Amino acid sequence: MHFVPISAVMMLATAQLTHLAPIDIAILLLYFAMVIFIGFYVKGSTNTSEQFFLAGREMSAWIAGLSFVSANLGSLELMGWAGAAYQYGILATHWYWIGAIPAMLFLGIVMMPFYYISKTHSVPGYLQLRFGEGARALSGVSFAFMTVLMSGVNMYSMALVMKVVLGWNINFSMWVGAVTVAIYVMLGGLRSAIINEVLQFVLIWAGAALIPILGLIEAGGWTSLKAQIIARMGDPAYMHMWSTTGSYSSNPMGVNWTGLVFGLGFVISFGYWTTDFLVVQRVLSANNLRAARLAPIIGSAFKMFVPFFVILPGLLALVLLKDSAGHLIQLYPEGSDMVVHHGMHSFNEVLPLMMVRYLGPGLLGLGITALIAGFMSGMAGNVSAFSTVWTYDIYGAYINKKASDSHYVSMGRWSTIVGMAVSVVTAYLVMHAASIMDYVQELFSFFIAPLFGTVILGMLWKRASKAGGFWGLLCGTASSIAMWLMVLHDKANIRFMILQPHATADTIMRVQAMAANLYRALWSWCICVVVTIVVSYMTQPKTEAELTGLVYGSTVIPHDGSTNIFEKPIFWAVVIATILFLLNLWLW
């Protein structure tokens, strides 16, 4: 998610940043040996479709929660957002806080009971139960298509990063990554992917947390860092999260608070965290309703501290990243003349540059292993979700409806291999036409906001009809694509999306692609909701009996087994929401 501004990651850097010592290679090999071992070890307990696709629904709240947050903690994200922090300042934190936490809490408290009680295997599966085959087919096919493409993008990004940072051959990195992921996901399914995501989560914290710690020591603490950044940039907006978002032209991102609150905080964030099956699948693996509700809440607590090792390194680099002569290194936008023709570093290189600055042999190996684990986990997450949606919502729904359970498990294993093969092809396509990477990342944004409109109305509004759900989803998606094409054709058209038809050229220029995405998501969601409501009132609703277990008001939510206040998910959701509020106030 999150529209990572990492198009053609470091595509044109000229020389490798560093090299690994034997001790670093040892750490990398230890990680690879462990993930392959886990694949073979777990294979014995993935014999049924429930075990292969949903890890047997046996995961505790902590494991499901860590896996849930880790599925989103890919290296593409880490590097992209560290670069965004360097470029836009502390505003980038919004994508981790208001752009994630409220949605995660909402998933745990409001939506999870419906996903869990309906016993659905996937989000398209829920749409089938609620809105019928049309909505499932639309959502299942688009999701399957996107996941294999995203897996390919991850694969190519990993190979490119390894080439730029370490000088490794691109083909070697891609194939090693692809074969390793294919082996452990094919053997162990979701269970194997989840175990590796938990390992990746720990590795990323261990590998990346030292950079902000050492950075803060070098900068002389947080207060001193703030003062240095404001002095260097000459603009306090770099260190404020909300106070400069009153207008498009008073902050480095060109964003208004309405876009942040409604576009990012509501539509995009809720769309991604509550309806993207890649992350929801992790929570569906929980072993009971309370664990399923607690998992996203636990995930949100960890998510809140991710800016510490993603955003902070980007900010630290603004004042600490210096060359051997002690001069500040200036980073430039991807694809700019300084990067392309003068061999300067780009924004997206900020995290590897900070790693090289502080991490010596051993620690550097740990950091590089964490990055590789993040990329591989991204591939595995996409491929395991693809395998589930393909087998349950496409193959099992439309091609072979009456096969045995073992046949579907075999199909799951084979579709993993096919998914990885398609990913490899995608990776090679991206290698030859870097702009494909931008388009693939945009694909997610086409579907996710309208999908949230359809799912949330399906869960909370009994009157939503089968036809309403389908047409709402279709129109929302089509409008999102239309808006994207409109801006691609002429950036000036963005003035209609921000509701300022007479906006000046300067205002239009300041609205960055990320801000434009917020408004596109918001409008496509609104169109989806309006069409769903209008069509629903024109068509026959489902009966009360058909809605049982699927919709608020027709479903008795069973008690989740909490015996005291500290076991109640709502208690922890309130605690986390309070901390989030205080953090925003602190950095206002």
Added chain:
Amino acid sequence: MTSQPEAPHPQPVDPSTEQSLSIWFFVGVLMLGCGLIIFGQGIYEFSHPGTTVLANLHPAFWWGMLMTLFGAFYTIHFRPGKG
């Protein structure tokens, strides 16, 4: 599979203790292995100082020690056959 098959009753168990090797055991072994390697490098750097910024604080030594302790605790606490 057009309509979704009845899922088996979820098992009220934590896989971290149900299987002979727990997820947390894997976490412990990985952290212990990495921690020992980095800790060893940290000791070596007392006699052969590193060239990175703030190498004088011996981050490899302290971070390696922390990871080793964390990994050892998880490895021992979730070792196979315990409980």
